[in-house]
Amino acid sequence: MCYLRAGDPSQSLYRHLEEQIDGLDRKVEDLAWQRPQSRRLMTHPGVGPITALATETFLGDPKRFVDGKAVASYVGLIPSEHSSGGRQRLGRLSKQGNPLLRFLWCEAVGHAVRKDAELQRFYLPVLRTIGDGN
Numbered sequence: 237m238c239y240l241r242a243g244d245p246s247q248s249l250y251r252h253l254e255e256q257i258d259g260l261d262r263k264v265e266d267l268a269w270q271r272p273q274s275r276r277l278m279t280h281p282g283v284g285p286i287t288a289l290a291t292e293t294f295l296g297d298p299k300r301f302v303d304g305k306a307v308a309s310y311v312g313l314i315p316s317e318h319s320s321g322g323r324q325r326l327g328r329l330s331k332q333g334n335p336l337l338r339f340l341w342c343e344a345v346g347h348a349v350r351k352d353a354e355l356q357r358f359y360l361p362v363l364r365t366i367g368d369g370n
Contacts, residue, residue, distance in 0.1 A: 268285035311337050313341065314330055
C-alpha cells in the first residue's frame with residue numbers, strides 16, 4: 237500500500253518500481269511452473285514459486301542427500317548441541333548453511349501453519365512448550 241500524497245514526484249517512481257516488481261514476480265512464477273522439481277515443491281503447503289526455485293537452485297539434486305536430516309543439516313535447521321556427562325541438551329538452530337534458504341523455509345512453515353488446521357494442532361503446542369523465540 238502506498239502512502240504518498242497526490243502529485244508527489246515519488247508516486248511515479250513508486251508505480252514504476254511496482255510494475256517492475258510485478259513483472260519479475262510473473263517471470264519467477266512462470267519459470268517455477270516450467271521446472272518439474274519446483275512444481276513438485278509447490279505442492280507443499282506454504283511453498284510458493286520463490287521458495288521452490290531457491291530450494292531447487294541451492295540444494296541441487298536431492299538424491300545427493302541420504303535423508304531429510306542431511307538436508308536439514310545442510311540448510312542449518314538442526315539444533316546446536318551442548319552435551320556433558322551423558323546429558324544431551326539441544327539449543328537453538330545452528331544457523332550453518334544458506335541463510336536465504338533457511339529464511340524462506342521458515343517463512344513457508346509460518347504460512348503453512350496459518351492455513352492448515354492439522355499443522356496448527358501439531359505446531360502450536362510445540363510453540364507453547366519452547367516459546368515463540370522472543
